[in-house]
Amino acid sequence: MGKYIAIFLSLFSFNSFAEDKPLTTPTCLPEAVLTTPITLFLTESIKAQYAPFVIEGHIKSWLEHSNTVMRNSCIPMKRTLKEVVYISELLDINFQDIYAVHDLLAYYYPDRIKSLQQNQSHHHVYPYYGVVFSTRNSTFNPDKCGQTDVTLYPQFFVLDINCPKTVLEHELGHLAWANHDIDTLSDQTEGYLFDLATWLPVGFHSKIKQYAYGYRCGGKGTVMSYADELHPFYSSPSIAFDGIACGNDIYADNARVLREYAEAKLEITN
Numbered sequence: 001m002g003k004y005i006a007i008f009l010s011l012f013s014f015n016s017f018a019e020d021k022p023l024t025t026p027t028c029l030p031e032a033v034l035t036t037p038i039t040l041f042l043t044e045s046i047k048a049q050y051a052p053f054v055i056e057g058h059i060k061s062w063l064e065h066s067n068t069v070m071r072n073s074c075i076p077m078k079r080t081l082k083e084v085v086y087i088s089e090l091l092d093i094n095f096q097d098i099y100a101v102h103d104l105l106a107y108y109y110p111d112r113i114k115s116l117q118q119n120q121s122h123h124h125v126y127p128y129y130g131v132v133f134s135t136r137n138s139t140f141n142p143d144k145c146g147q148t149d150v151t152l153y154p155q156f157f158v159l160d161i162n163c164p165k166t167v168l169e170h171e172l173g174h175l176a177w178a179n180h181d182i183d184t185l186s187d188q189t190e191g192y193l194f195d196l197a198t199w200l201p202v203g204f205h206s207k208i209k210q211y212a213y214g215y216r217c218g219g220k221g222t223v224m225s226y227a228d229e230l231h232p233f234y235s236s237p238s239i240a241f242d243g244i245a246c247g248n249d250i251y252a253d254n255a256r257v258l259r260e261y262a263e264a265k266l267e268i269t270n
Helices: 002-008 044-049 052-073 092-096 098-108 110-118 167-175 182-188 202-207 254-269
Strands: 010-012 034-043 077-087 128-133 144-147 156-160 236-241 244-246
Touching (some): 044 077, 077 167, 098 156, 128 167
16 A cells, blocks of 8 residues: 555645635536535644644634635535544554554544444535644654545544644545645656556546646645645636636546535435
8 A cells, every 4th residue: 555655645734825816716506515524533732732722723724724615616515513522542643654543543432433434324414534633742754734545544534733724625635536736646656647546456446537636827736736835726727816727627627526526425415
């Protein structure tokens, strides 16, 4: 699994977005909306480092940014917070290994995790859950902001509370099979640009979409890009920044990827 971890698993720190030029977004058609309630497991060390209102502010900014992205990208999803659970069993050093984190979480909270994993049949609802660490005082690499592995945990993510508000939506994008921008992905896959099947088990090849890549436009990146500044939307040829298209029909339309993901979940949960 090691070779394709970089594709779906890691994210590094970057600056938040600031739109200072004309942004053109499509007119969204009315349709059913998929609600994605999120359960956050926070390590106890976060309590010691931050006042409650600071923690609440971080979480609120994540969700507000995600829902701004949904609106700008015409994606029929709404990110909501289900609950925050403080846990003492996980240490911040565990952040480096998503597999150990999930195993420990499932060991200490088996009923809760089982319920989240099975709770996929409610009307227009699809839940996520994640562990939030704080590596501010850790010797572990502080530039790493989030992790997922959609092939094993399609509802699970890991975040660092010290990273930008853009990180949550980036990780949720991975859970919908959205990929990084082409330049970044080419570096991470040693040049195997459009052959992600090389990096994934056969059972997941149907999930790979040629158009599921991020994009850079106007000197900034879309949600799934690695860039110093980010736009608040997924790549899409229907979105323009300062007159420049921010996607491509053939290889950069992650907004379509997320819409199709939402529509598929809505069919299942109807």
